[in-house]
Amino acid sequence: MQLWTKRPFLIALINLILLLSVVTYVAADNDVRAVKKSQHNDTFKRLSRDKPHLFNQIDNGCVLPGEVIHLKGDNLSSLNNYHLVLRTKRQFVALKQLSISKHQILVQIPRDTALKRGQRYSLLLLGSEGVNVSKKTGISLKLCPTINKRRLLTVREAHEDGEILILASSGITDQIIKEGTKLGYILLRRYQLNSLNQTLMVLGGSDKKLTRAISNLRATFTDAKIDFNHHYFTNQQPALIKATHQVQWPARSTCLPNNANPVTIGLLDGGIDLAHPALAAKTIKTHNFLLPAQTTDNQHATAIAVFLVGNQDQQGVEGLVPFVSLKAAGVVRKQSGIGIATAESLTRALDWFIKEQVQLVNVSLTSPHANTVTDALFAESIKQGLIIFAAAGNNSQKLSASYPAALPGVIAISAVNAEGKVLASANQGDYIDFAAPGVDIRTISGKQHDKYPSGTSFAVPHAISIAALYLNQQASLSRDRLFESMQHHAVDLGNQGYDNHYGWGQLQVSQKMCHH
Numbered sequence: 001m002q003l004w005t006k007r008p009f010l011i012a013l014i015n016l017i018l019l020l021s022v023v024t025y026v027a028a029d030n031d032v033r034a035v036k037k038s039q040h041n042d043t044f045k046r047l048s049r050d051k052p053h054l055f056n057q058i059d060n061g062c063v064l065p066g067e068v069i070h071l072k073g074d075n076l077s078s079l080n081n082y083h084l085v086l087r088t089k090r091q092f093v094a095l096k097q098l099s100i101s102k103h104q105i106l107v108q109i110p111r112d113t114a115l116k117r118g119q120r121y122s123l124l125l126l127g128s129e130g131v132n133v134s135k136k137t138g139i140s141l142k143l144c145p146t147i148n149k150r151r152l153l154t155v156r157e158a159h160e161d162g163e164i165l166i167l168a169s170s171g172i173t174d175q176i177i178k179e180g181t182k183l184g185y186i187l188l189r190r191y192q193l194n195s196l197n198q199t200l201m202v203l204g205g206s207d208k209k210l211t212r213a214i215s216n217l218r219a220t221f222t223d224a225k226i227d228f229n230h231h232y233f234t235n236q237q238p239a240l241i242k243a244t245h246q247v248q249w250p251a252r253s254t255c256l257p258n259n260a261n262p263v264t265i266g267l268l269d270g271g272i273d274l275a276h277p278a279l280a281a282k283t284i285k286t287h288n289f290l291l292p293a294q295t296t297d298n299q300h301a302t303a304i305a306v307f308l309v310g311n312q313d314q315q316g317v318e319g320l321v322p323f324v325s326l327k328a329a330g331v332v333r334k335q336s337g338i339g340i341a342t343a344e345s346l347t348r349a350l351d352w353f354i355k356e357q358v359q360l361v362n363v364s365l366t367s368p369h370a371n372t373v374t375d376a377l378f379a380e381s382i383k384q385g386l387i388i389f390a391a392a393g394n395n396s397q398k399l400s401a402s403y404p405a406a407l408p409g410v411i412a413i414s415a416v417n418a419e420g421k422v423l424a425s426a427n428q429g430d431y432i433d434f435a436a437p438g439v440d441i442r443t444i445s446g447k448q449h450d451k452y453p454s455g456t457s458f459a460v461p462h463a464i465s466i467a468a469l470y471l472n473q474q475a476s477l478s479r480d481r482l483f484e485s486m487q488h489h490a491v492d493l494g495n496q497g498y499d500n501h502y503g504w505g506q507l508q509v510s511q512k513m514c515h516h
Contacts, residue, residue: 100219162206195351225376434507489508
């Protein structure tokens with residue numbers, strides 16, 4: 001009876017003991033969290049002691065899902081166990097860390113549906129316990145509202161197996177080779193690029209470890225350009241018009257070439273069949289940039305050359321600009337019936353074009369990604385005054401850009417048919433500058449006659465021919481003035497004003513150009 005009467009007291013005592021245990025545990029846990037948060041704060045304070053923000057300011061404008069950005073600062077290697085995140089209204093979205101060094105962290109913007117186009121997000125640093133230790137990293141990132149001329153890095157695109165392409169100053173090449181050897185990649189090829197006074201190298205090793213090796217080399221040699229040896233592809237579709245009337249091309253008798261203003265076009269394509277009847281008596285300077293074991297693709301480039309400077313009038317094969325001097329860089333090889341060029345061959349060819357002082361460059365090649373090494377040569381070419389026209393691509397892409405057409409300063413050309421409708425497979429985006437005839441274009445290549453291919457690669461020669469005509473008549477035209485002239489005389493198609501299908505419209509020749 002006494003035990004029964006004491007039972008409520010015992011139960012209350014047990015509950016009190018349990019409650020005190022929970023309180024003690026929570027207090028201890030809070031103390032641990034407080035210590036860890038204090039440690040994180042101490043780390044951040046130490047890193048930002050001499051400046052208000054953790055990272056240096058970056059001027060990205062806007063970023064895209066999948067884009068790689070460089071965060072620079074001091075003593076950043078101590079952040080290896082932390083997480084960089086973007087803060088949305090409801091959650092944190094983690095950035096993928098590709099590499100980290102003392103002065104740089106390389107991260108990739110995730111493809112996450114929580115990140116909305118056009119919105120700006122704060123970049124935060126989270127500790128291992130999820131503690132927000134940095135309310136001010138110094139960075140906020142805005143997602144681009146649309147695709148524009150920005151560099152994207154994708155790592156699953158076609159490239160030469162196991163090859164790393166490197167552009168660096170001669171002072172660090174030996175160090176790069178040594179570090180590459182440690183990673184299992186040996187020197188395969190080496191070239192001196194006079195236009196940049198830098199060295200182009202190709203290292204070779206395992207394709208399975210390629211992405212990691214590139215990331216490691218980028219983190220170690222931040223001043224070098226290091227990338228995959230990406231593939232670029234010709235853009236034509238097998239397919240009747242002679243499109244000169246579509247661009248209002250002037251008759252020879254009314255627009256004679258001005259011999260005082262010679263024009264040189266650089267053709268970045270495959271090899272040219274110099275024995276072709278339509279190219280007889282033509283002086284075309286060529287340079288082959290393929291490796292000895294590779295088979296040259298002559299068909300595509302020969303068709304472009306005939307289109308530009310062909311001279312078989314009796315067969316109706318008359319080039320649009322027979323007065324130009326043509327210099328052809330052979331960069332396209334034939335592989336399984338497909339025309340393929342590499343970033344390595346394009347880089348070397350652009351260096352040659354700069355040396356040869358060409359004025360206009362015809363690029364009928366495209367790739368779904370940018371390449372840091374090749375991009376540097378395109379930028380240098382434009383800086384040196386070369387005016388580059390590139391095919392927009394025929395991959396029906398609406399959500400991503402095509403390169404090199406999407407690079408800043410490159411004039412991107414799409415293709416239209418005889419009715420002025422854009423080629424169904426042509427890429428779209430706000431990097432498109434103009435459209436030109438590129439559907440069922442009559443040309444001749446090899447031993448085959450009367451071919452009628454379609455594609456943005458056959459729109460580019462129309463555009464570059466118009467540019468050559470302008471330069472031949474007005475030698476003093478700069479790239480910007482040339483662009484303005486072409487824009488002024490273009491026929492607006494599609495939506496009024498600029499649009500992602502036709503750019504500023506279909507190019508046409510000014511009827512006043514040849515009347516002085």
